[in-house]
Amino acid sequence: MRVALLQMNSSDLPEENLATAGAMLREAKDQGAEFAFLPEVMNCLSTSRVHQEAVLTSEAEDATLAALVDLCAELGIWLLIGSLGLKTQDADGRFANRSFVVSSEGDIVARYDKIHMFDVDVSPEETYRESDGYRPGNKAVVAETPFGKLGLSICYDVRFGHLHRSLAQAGAEILTVPAAFSHVTGAAHWEVLLRSRAIETGCFVIAPAQTGNHSASRGQSRRTHGHSMVVAPWGEVLADAGTDLGVTVVEIDLTLVQKARRQVPSLQHDRDFSGP
Numbered sequence: 001m002r003v004a005l006l007q008m009n010s011s012d013l014p015e016e017n018l019a020t021a022g023a024m025l026r027e028a029k030d031q032g033a034e035f036a037f038l039p040e041v042m043n044c045l046s047t048s049r050v051h052q053e054a055v056l057t058s059e060a061e062d063a064t065l066a067a068l069v070d071l072c073a074e075l076g077i078w079l080l081i082g083s084l085g086l087k088t089q090d091a092d093g094r095f096a097n098r099s100f101v102v103s104s105e106g107d108i109v110a111r112y113d114k115i116h117m118f119d120v121d122v123s124p125e126e127t128y129r130e131s132d133g134y135r136p137g138n139k140a141v142v143a144e145t146p147f148g149k150l151g152l153s154i155c156y157d158v159r160f161g162h163l164h165r166s167l168a169q170a171g172a173e174i175l176t177v178p179a180a181f182s183h184v185t186g187a188a189h190w191e192v193l194l195r196s197r198a199i200e201t202g203c204f205v206i207a208p209a210q211t212g213n214h215s216a217s218r219g220q221s222r223r224t225h226g227h228s229m230v231v232a233p234w235g236e237v238l239a240d241a242g243t244d245l246g247v248t249v250v251e252i253d254l255t256l257v258q259k260a261r262r263q264v265p266s267l268q269h270d271r272d273f274s275g276p
Contacts, residue, residue: 013217056085077104174254
């Protein structure tokens with residue numbers, strides 16, 4: 001299986017980001033990729049709820065989603081749209097942070113809404129309250145593809161090992177972790193978290209990321225960590241895209257999933273316990 005990580009530096013302008021993603025997807029196809037992976041909130045990376053309200057749309061009306069679906073059908077390539085910010089019908093007006101798996105025929109075969117919200121105080125100068133603007137999902141998702149089963153997660157979800165264990169025990173062979181990871185926490189935790197999720201589950205981990213300083217027409221700008229990665233089931237880092245924009249293509253061998261799980265069958269060794 002030949003996969004492509006599409007590392008972006010999304011702005012808060014969806015049309016601009018769609019043009020970048022479309023060009024990257026064509027490049028991935030030209031490099032022989034069968035499955036491409038985009039990062040989190042690739043349509044609009046913004047800290048301004050006012051701006052998001054102005055530019056985001058519902059799933060049914062979203063031009064980015066429609067264009068990417070059509071492009072998958074044109075190119076004959078599978079795609080993980082790491083996530084889109086989308087309007088919902090929620091009474092409180094909060095958005096969804098939603099991931100999509102799109103087939104090479106242009107069909108949406110799976111959707112996943114980010115479960116864990118990034119509500120943290122990294123430092124007095126860097127605080128996040130994702131739940132102010134986005135409402136959390138409540139359903140874990142495994143997607144069936146011709147290449148294997150994908151367990152879907154998004155960014156901050158990576159810190160919750162029980163989610164990924166449940167995905168693996170439900171049949172996932174590949175865990176996807178599209179992200180817009182903080183530069184500070186990314187430098188400290190990104191690689192070790194991705195490797196941990198791979199080792200614990202015997203899965204491949206594919207983690208396309210946002211990178212760099214993100215321009216903003218409204219609100220504060222953000223800086224993200226980059227380093228899109230592919231990690232093998234034994235924990236080896238097969239690819240690290242660094243901090244540059246672009247397409248990184250990697251060959252993965254899914255037979256390594258069963259090999260790792262035979263060597264250390266920990267997914268079969270759960271035991272009930274009481275306490276603490």
